Amino acid sequence: MSLYEIRDMAIEIDGKRLVEGVNITVEAGKCTAIIGASGSGKSLSCLTPFGLTPGEALGSIKLDGIELTRADAHQMHKARSQLTGFVFQQPLTALTPHLTIGAQLQEAAAQAGPPRLSRHELAQKLERVGLLRADERLDQFPHRLSGGERQRVMIAAAIAHRPKLLVADEPTSALDASLRGEIMALLDELRAEQGLAMLLVSHDLASVEGHSDDLIVMDQGWVVESGSTADIISNPQQDYTRRLMAATPRLTEPAPALPLVGERLMETEAVTVTFPRPGWRRGKIDAVVDASLNVAEGEAVAIVGGSGSGKSTLGRAIAGIGPLTSGTISWQGDILPERRARSLSMRRLIQPVFQDPVASLDPQWKVCDIVAEPLKNLRPDLLRADRDRIVENALNDVELSAAYLERFPTSLSGGQAQRVAIARAIIANPQLLVLDEATSALDPLVGSSILNLLAKLQQSNRLSILFITHDIASARRLCHRIVVLDEGRIVEMGDMAAVIDNPNADTTKRLIAAS
Amino acid sequence: MTAIPTLLVIILASFFLMRLAPGGPFDGERPLPPETQAALQTAYGLDKPLWEQAWLYISRLVQGDFGPSLVYRDFTVSELVAQGLPISLTLGGLAIILALLIGISAGLFAAVRAGQAADKTIMMLATVATALPTFVTGPALALLLGLWLGWLPVSGTGEGWSWLIMPVVALALPVSGAIAKLTRAGLATVLKQDHIRTARARGLPETKILFKHGLRPALVPVASYLGPAAAGLLTGAVVVETVFGLPGLGRYFVQGALNRDYPLVLGVVTLYAALIILFNLFADLIYGWLDPRMREG
Numbered sequence: 001m002s003l004y005e006i007r008d009m010a011i012e013i014d015g016k017r018l019v020e021g022v023n024i025t026v027e028a029g030k031c032t033a034i035i036g037a038s039g040s041g042k043s044l045s046c047l048t049p050f051g052l053t054p055g056e057a058l059g060s061i062k063l064d065g066i067e068l069t070r071a072d073a074h075q076m077h078k079a080r081s082q083l084t085g086f087v088f089q090q091p092l093t094a095l096t097p098h099l100t101i102g103a104q105l106q107e108a109a110a111q112a113g114p115p116r117l118s119r120h121e122l123a124q125k126l127e128r129v130g131l132l133r134a135d136e137r138l139d140q141f142p143h144r145l146s147g148g149e150r151q152r153v154m155i156a157a158a159i160a161h162r163p164k165l166l167v168a169d170e171p172t173s174a175l176d177a178s179l180r181g182e183i184m185a186l187l188d189e190l191r192a193e194q195g196l197a198m199l200l201v202s203h204d205l206a207s208v209e210g211h212s213d214d215l216i217v218m219d220q221g222w223v224v225e226s227g228s229t230a231d232i233i234s235n236p237q238q239d240y241t242r243r244l245m246a247a248t249p250r251l252t253e254p255a256p257a258l259p260l261v262g263e264r265l266m267e268t269e270a271v272t273v274t275f276p277r278p279g280w281r282r283g284k285i286d287a288v289v290d291a292s293l294n295v296a297e298g299e300a301v302a303i304v305g306g307s308g309s310g311k312s313t314l315g316r317a318i319a320g321i322g323p324l325t326s327g328t329i330s331w332q333g334d335i336l337p338e339r340r341a342r343s344l345s346m347r348r349l350i351q352p353v354f355q356d357p358v359a360s361l362d363p364q365w366k367v368c369d370i371v372a373e374p375l376k377n378l379r380p381d382l383l384r385a386d387r388d389r390i391v392e393n394a395l396n397d398v399e400l401s402a403a404y405l406e407r408f409p410t411s412l413s414g415g416q417a418q419r420v421a422i423a424r425a426i427i428a429n430p431q432l433l434v435l436d437e438a439t440s441a442l443d444p445l446v447g448s449s450i451l452n453l454l455a456k457l458q459q460s461n462r463l464s465i466l467f468i469t470h471d472i473a474s475a476r477r478l479c480h481r482i483v484v485l486d487e488g489r490i491v492e493m494g495d496m497a498a499v500i501d502n503p504n505a506d507t508t509k510r511l512i513a514a515s
Numbered sequence: 516m517t518a519i520p521t522l523l524v525i526i527l528a529s530f531f532l533m534r535l536a537p538g539g540p541f542d543g544e545r546p547l548p549p550e551t552q553a554a555l556q557t558a559y560g561l562d563k564p565l566w567e568q569a570w571l572y573i574s575r576l577v578q579g580d581f582g583p584s585l586v587y588r589d590f591t592v593s594e595l596v597a598q599g600l601p602i603s604l605t606l607g608g609l610a611i612i613l614a615l616l617i618g619i620s621a622g623l624f625a626a627v628r629a630g631q632a633a634d635k636t637i638m639m640l641a642t643v644a645t646a647l648p649t650f651v652t653g654p655a656l657a658l659l660l661g662l663w664l665g666w667l668p669v670s671g672t673g674e675g676w677s678w679l680i681m682p683v684v685a686l687a688l689p690v691s692g693a694i695a696k697l698t699r700a701g702l703a704t705v706l707k708q709d710h711i712r713t714a715r716a717r718g719l720p721e722t723k724i725l726f727k728h729g730l731r732p733a734l735v736p737v738a739s740y741l742g743p744a745a746a747g748l749l750t751g752a753v754v755v756e757t758v759f760g761l762p763g764l765g766r767y768f769v770q771g772a773l774n775r776d777y778p779l780v781l782g783v784v785t786l787y788a789a790l791i792i793l794f795n796l797f798a799d800l801i802y803g804w805l806d807p808r809m810r811e812g
Binding site for chain 2: 086
């Protein structure tokens with residue numbers, strides 16, 4: 001008998017059936033992965049049996065002999081606290097902000113029952129998941145740790161009570177590419193060492209390939225395909241699986257045909273951005289140091305780096321929406337002044353698009369007003385009728401129908417919201433788009449459709465693009481050149497294909513290995 | 516660090532505003548002879564230029580001297596304050612403790628029953644409690660519990676501690692309503708957050724999730740309300756002390772203002788301002804405990 005066995009599961013929320021006909025088997029020491037686009041019901045399928053969503057699970061769900069669909073409070077308590085450990089997607093918010101790492105780890109370990117662990121034992125648990133200076137960490141609050149460190153703490157807490165099953169709900173989606181690889185390797189190691197069964201949910205193929213034994217592909221609440229991971233990846237049977245795989249950018253795919261590059265448009269000269277260090281200690285943080293780069297007409301340049309490398313700060317400085325401590329940004333040879341001193345026509349030139357599409361749209365505004373806003377500010381001379389026509393054209397350009405004009409951002413999916421954000425960016429006819437992780441928060445299918453849209457705009461509008469990302473494979477689909485940033489400094493710069501074939505800097509090698 | 520300049524601005528503003536009001540401390544019903552008036556003015560330094568008086572007042576204040584009372588001629592302001600302050604502090608202190616107890620428990624109770632009848636009833640009562648001014652609840656309590664039922668003394672300090680009940684309740688009621696609403700709203704936000712799901716996944720009992728993982732971050736809005744609440748309690752105390760005939764600071768404040776007893780009013784204002792500033796500093800410390808993320812700017 002398998003450790004965890006789900007037969008014919010359906011999930012309902014308020015009487016509405018969202019998931020149907022799901023069968024999952026996880027053996028001790030093995031990993032079963034569920035993969036699918038957002039809204040496919042994959043997270044729901046793995047958390048609902050434990051009562052961690054508003055949904056209700058029907059069917060048969062057996063964990064180590066306990067039937068979860070009919071479990072009483074005592075059995076459910078045992079299932080959650082002794083048999084299972086959980087790792088969630090957002091390491092930023094999944095830890096309690098006002099409890100120290102040590103207190104949370106102690107609480108997690110206490111699920112197995114007494115005795116309380118000594119400080120030394122707690123520190124050992126943190127060391128096991130690869131945290132440095134473990135003893136010091138015990139007294140720290142979660143916000144002092146980086147995203148990768150927090151996810152390691154989450155994992156240490158999830159296995160502190162030696163569970164038999166580890167449920168990992170998108171454990172790497174919020175992390176950058178090189179951290180993603182490290183965390184997956186750690187999970188593999190712990191699984192082998194402790195004989196853990198693991199149920200892994202992911203939207204990204206890279207985390208699943210080579211890390212799971214069995215694979216379940218879900219779409220809109222249904223299981224599309226299931227079987228051994230190696231078989232499915234080498235020989236997908238269903239069209240949806242093939243599309244999902246094709247949507248995931250890979251370095252092995254053929255190089256795309258990119259549009260021709262024109263004259264040099266934008267150039268930065270020794271751009272430096274420093275921030276005052278928080279807290280009482282005086283000092284400053286060098287977020288970006290001496291960054292010099294340029295973009296030509298119709299050219300896309302990738303700014304690539306891990307979290308905290310300064311890539312977003314550099315992008316914001318170029319777009320004129322963030323601080324610039326020293327250095328210059330020039331346009332066709334003329335130095336652009338700081339944002340407030342830029343004329344309307346200068347402001348029009350560079351437009352930004354951000355990572356979280358829903359958060360970057362005002363929830364109180366209709367789509368038509370959101371898209372029209374830059375026009376109102378940058379082209380006050382336009383008549384209302386003309387403006388409406390331009391707004392409609394812009395939506396058309398991002399492949400949204402006029403039916404979206406009257407909708408509010410909350411009723412849009414992530415991909416639709418990002419299209420609206422792009423429409424807002426292109427409506428004033430800019431020449432350079434600064435895209436800050438514009439596809440990172442989206443699932444692969446949606447992300448790849450946005451990449452295609454950008455490629456189309458790049459062709460048709462002769463747009464130049466600065467593509468800020470941690471994912472080299474995505475960047476390769478769009479960009480002519482690559483700039484690699486590490487700790488605020490440019491460590492490598494050059495032609496995309498040349499850098500990928502022959503990387504020099506360690507950071508570049510690491511990022512390429514992670515893609 | 517801004518506490519001292521803030522206090523100074525408050526003192527100077529009250530000093531000059533009070534002098535703008537017509538009348539003076541020696542304008543009785545029967546006018547004093549001009550010579551006596553002049554002699555009194557000179558004796559208390561009221562004939563000096565206004566800015567010089569302000570300077571003198573502040574330099575004495577720094578040495579802890581609040582000056583003499585102009586109306587209660589045999590007492591200094593410090594002596595009067597020493598009589599009234601303990602009563603006012605007891606009233607205010609007990610009221611804020613009671614308000615926190617009632618408010619947080621009511622908010623908790625309502626939050627875990629979000630959307631149910633109990634939640635709606637409690638929130639309605641909280642609105643009523645916030646809206647009712649102390650000059651309505653005070654006399655109403657006195658009428659009900661004091662006059663009709665005869666359970667509690669209606670006025671004065673009397674024996675034991677039973678005289679405290681009604682004034683403290685009347686003072687605490689509006690504050691507790693506001694705290695209940697803030698707690699309820701704070702918990703509603705926090706209980707939806709990811710770290711609560713993590714705690715639940717750990718198999719913790721619901722009460723432990725609520726108290727250990729949920730309550731502290733949920734109380735952040737309550738902490739920001741403590742400063743204004745302290746100010747509300749102090750002004751409320753003026754009414755309550757008058758209604759229940761208690762010899763606290765509030766009574767001196769009102770009488771001092773009516774009599775143009777400049778040093779007395781200034782002394783009470785300084786004290787009130789210092790208390791409120793102290794309370795705000797205290798609230799800042801609580802923030803850091805409730806949510807360690809706020810310790811860094």
